[in-house]
Amino acid sequence: MSGTIIAESVGAGWTSALGEIVRDIYFQNQGAEEYRHGRRQVVADIHTAGLDPCHVDLLSKFEVRASLITPILIRAEGPETHQLWGLIVAHQCSVPRQWQTEEVELLDELSIHVAIAIQQAELLAQTQTALEKEKALNTFKSQIIATVSHEYNAPLTAIQVAAETLKAHHHILATPMRERLLAMIEQKSKHMSALVSDMLVVNQAELNRLKLQPVPLDLGQFLAKLIEELQLVNAEHRITLAVRGNMAGFRGDRGLLRQVFGNLLSNAVKYSPDGGGVRVQLVGTDTHLICYVKDEGIGIPPEDQQRLFQSFSRGSNVGTIPGTGLGLHIAKIAVDLHGGTIGVESQVGQGTRFTVQFPKPARGTDAISSSLIADDRETSGAGEPETELKSHP
Numbered sequence: 001m002s003g004t005i006i007a008e009s010v011g012a013g014w015t016s017a018l019g020e021i022v023r024d025i026y027f028q029n030q031g032a033e034e035y036r037h038g039r040r041q042v043v044a045d046i047h048t049a050g051l052d053p054c055h056v057d058l059l060s061k062f063e064v065r066a067s068l069i070t071p072i073l074i075r076a077e078g079p080e081t082h083q084l085w086g087l088i089v090a091h092q093c094s095v096p097r098q099w100q101t102e103e104v105e106l107l108d109e110l111s112i113h114v115a116i117a118i119q120q121a122e123l124l125a126q127t128q129t130a131l132e133k134e135k136a137l138n139t140f141k142s143q144i145i146a147t148v149s150h151e152y153n154a155p156l157t158a159i160q161v162a163a164e165t166l167k168a169h170h171h172i173l174a175t176p177m178r179e180r181l182l183a184m185i186e187q188k189s190k191h192m193s194a195l196v197s198d199m200l201v202v203n204q205a206e207l208n209r210l211k212l213q214p215v216p217l218d219l220g221q222f223l224a225k226l227i228e229e230l231q232l233v234n235a236e237h238r239i240t241l242a243v244r245g246n247m248a249g250f251r252g253d254r255g256l257l258r259q260v261f262g263n264l265l266s267n268a269v270k271y272s273p274d275g276g277g278v279r280v281q282l283v284g285t286d287t288h289l290i291c292y293v294k295d296e297g298i299g300i301p302p303e304d305q306q307r308l309f310q311s312f313s314r315g316s317n318v319g320t321i322p323g324t325g326l327g328l329h330i331a332k333i334a335v336d337l338h339g340g341t342i343g344v345e346s347q348v349g350q351g352t353r354f355t356v357q358f359p360k361p362a363r364g365t366d367a368i369s370s371s372l373i374a375d376d377r378e379t380s381g382a383g384e385p386e387t388e389l390k391s392h393p
Contacts (some may be wrong), residue, residue: 045096155188245284256334261328272297
């Protein structure tokens with residue numbers, strides 16, 4: 001067991017211990033428990049007090065001849081009523097010393113005052129943390145209300161107009177017009193449903209109720225199916241998928257992964273209003289899967305990239321392109337739950353590349369590893385064949 005000297009007052013000419021990391025086998029094996037029960041140590045001479053040899057060597061290192069030690073105990077919850085926070089130590093360095101009763105009592109009283117101060121400081125810190133969380137929650141609620149009001153108003157108005165038109169003029173409307181109005185109602189309803197779903201996910205994450213449910217998964221096939229679905233409704237964009245390396249051994253939550261890559265792919269399309277290609281690359285190693293999603297869209301200003309994964313955060317150059325600012329926040333939450341990382345590289349007017357890394361479970365376990373690959377360069381997957389899947393408009 002070890003501890004660090006965090007404060008001291010030492011006479012001129014004597015060895016300072018401030019900042020020293022002290023390792024004491026006696027303290028680990030026996031002393032800590034004794035101090036926790038209120039024991040003090042009063043030593044007139046370290047060489048005649050019967051101390052453990054390693055303890056004597058430690059004290060001699062700091063030229064100590066006599067010592068007086070009293071514990072700093074703070075209240076603790078549970079069966080252990082007191083927790084040992086630290087020790088107050090007085091050393092006599094020049095010669096042995098017979099400690100007086102008033103000196104011992106003074107150190108005892110000082111330890112009590114220090115313990116009270118520590119507990120008050122911890123209580124203050126807890127109170128400040130709770131207030132900050134409450135403030136953040138209130139801000140989040142305000143953002144939700146503002147987002148719902150804005151994002152629901154437009155689709156609700158469109159649905160209302162389409163429904164009223166159908167109700168009033170259904171007998172004279174041509175079939176293509178009726179189908180267009182019905183399709184509009186369906187599309188806007190899906191948009192509102194997705195918004196509700198996103199806010200529920202964020203709310204569950206804020207309450208720490210979002211749980212990972214991993215299953216064995218071929219991420220390459222998963223992405224191919226997702227791209228195929230997206231390509232059907234985005235014919236003006238060409239989305240390609242290249243898969244290489246070792247795909248075996250990955251476990252992931254299908255629902256959360258759909259949130260991750262659904263948001264990344266839909267953003268790649270949405271923020272490329274002039275069309276262009278969206279390139280997805282999936283690389284597998286023995287320990288990780290790395291996925292790159294690159295578009296040729298409007299890009300993200302450097303000043304916006306730092307907060308891009310925060311809730312309700314969007315690029316300042318999105319203009320009238322619709323969005324809530326929740327998608328990438330949800331993607332980050334889902335990636336974090338998998339023990340992975342997500343990053344972004346972008347230049348305005350030249351496009352954006354997102355890099356997502358997932359660890360594979362260690363062999364023989366089902367646990368999601370938290371180890372990461374520091375270098376996000378595309379690895380070759382040596383010895384593995386490369387498979388390229390392409391979806392065409």
